[in-house]
Amino acid sequence: AQSVTQLGSHVSVSEGALVLLRCNYSSSVPPYLFWYVQYPNQGLQLLLKYTSAATLVKGINGFEAEFKKSETSFHLTKPSAHMSDAAEYFCAVSESGAGNQFYFGTGTSLTVIP
């Protein structure tokens, strides 16, 4: 089975600073990769997805992520944090076949300091 590791369960950044949330996965085949955001008392919303096209993927709200096969990583970045970015972020991996299951990381809680 796949595993997804999100380094740092809590990340704090100052408003206007770079946001970097890390995600590493285990897969011997090219996976499909996703980042989701969850605001309090809400479901998960898709931020962006990688499905074997360009390795740099742009998402909503100014976020982007880069797929690096050699590092089995899919880190999420945003050049300048905004207060509204405070939320929980989840990385997810899916393989073709395999029952179409998703494998989620345990999440990273982002705090933005004014």
Place this chain on the structure above:
Amino acid sequence: DAGITQSPRHKVTETGTPVTLRCHQTENHRYMYWYRQDPGHGLRLIHYSYGVKDTDKGEVSDGYSVSRSKTEDFLLTLESATSSQTSVYFCATRQGENQPQHFGDGTRLSIL
């Protein structure tokens, strides 16, 4: 998101009682999933469905059953609820293999 409605949104019940959670979608997506979310564990898959009457177990399926008699509805049943099943439950749907999952707003279930 993707026309997914979960009901009820909140429920409090007692240990030993049966509980059924409903997920209804209007997007005609083939795949549907039930997850539970607990602090420190992220989302864990309970059961999923890849078509009407086609379901399979996830990593935390013990104590749960599911049914899907129509494309749009996916029911999760706790036959005899236990306090360890207190959690937030999310339903998700997926159109196809390389597509993202779309999530409902969750059901907060407390078992006393």
